[in-house]
Amino acid sequence: xxxxxxxxxxxxxxxxxxxxxxxxxxxxxxxxxxxxxxxxxxxxxxxxxxxxxxxxxxxxxxxxxxxxxxxxxxxxxxxxxxxxxxxxxxxxxxxxxxxxxxxxxxxxxxxxxxxxxxxxxxxxxxxxxxxxxxxxxxxxxxxxxxxxxxxxxxxxxxxxxxxxxxxxxxxxxxxxxxxxxxxxxxxxxxxxxxxxxxxxxxxxxxxx
Numbered sequence: 001x002x003x004x005x006x007x008x009x010x011x012x013x014x015x016x017x018x019x020x021x022x023x024x025x026x027x028x029x030x031x032x033x034x035x036x037x038x039x040x041x042x043x044x045x046x047x048x049x050x051x052x053x054x055x056x057x058x059x060x061x062x063x064x065x066x067x068x069x070x071x072x073x074x075x076x077x078x079x080x081x082x083x084x085x086x087x088x089x090x091x092x093x094x095x096x097x098x099x100x101x102x103x104x105x106x107x108x109x110x111x112x113x114x115x116x117x118x119x120x121x122x123x124x125x126x127x128x129x130x131x132x133x134x135x136x137x138x139x140x141x142x143x144x145x146x147x148x149x150x151x152x153x154x155x156x157x158x159x160x161x162x163x164x165x166x167x168x169x170x171x172x173x174x175x176x177x178x179x180x181x182x183x184x185x186x187x188x189x190x191x192x193x194x195x196x197x198x199x200x201x202x203x204x205x206x207x208x
Contacts, residue, residue: 017185024178027171042161048100049154055093056147059113062086063136063143066120070132083124083132090117106149113142 069082094114102110116139123131 017182020178020182020185024175024182027175027178030167030171042157045154045157045161049150049157052097052100053147053150055097056143056150058093059090059143060140062090063139067133067136070124070129070136076127079129080124080127084121087117087121087124103149103153106146106153109142109145109149113139113146116142 063086066083066086069079069086072079097110116135120132120135120139123129123135
């Protein structure tokens with residue numbers, strides 16, 4: 001009976017051990033998923049927000065050149081060439097911007113920006129310099145909206161990364177606790193031994 005009792009205890013301990021191991025495995029998979037999410041958010045902050053901010057900076061530089069050239073007292077051909085060159089530079093940046101991930105609002109503002117730049121191009125060809133200057137101002141206003149989107153999205157992605165990191169910490173603590181339980185269960189199984197009952201056979205009466 002004692003052997004059966006000890007065997008039952010070991011079976012329960014083994015069952016608990018299996019559950020703990022399963023929880024640790026599931027927790028590890030969840031941790032890996034959180035790590036991947038954190039990595040994606042960090043990459044998105046760099047690729048889709050910080051890099052785009054540099055594009056916006058270059059856009060603004062080109063538009064300010066457009067405005068400066070539009071009000072210059074130089075010959076029409078030089079002014080036209082300078083403005084067209086800036087628009088071509090903007091189009092080159094557009095190709096890079098298109099490779100990033102855009103939010104619906106960002107895509108809407110970006111399409112507006114492209115339309116304004118195309119209008120500037122036509123106005124320059126028609127030598128409508130006052131309209132060119134006005135359109136450049138409109139484009140700069142659109143850039144301000146795009147810049148704000150970068151800040152807001154970067155903040156959101158950073159919050160998501162921090163949230164995933166906090167979940168990782170909680171899961172790491174849970175894994176440590178489960179490993180302690182696992183260690184205790186292993187020690188229990190190693191130390192538990194079957195106790196054999198010793199049956200004493202009474203000796204017969206001495207004949208001496």
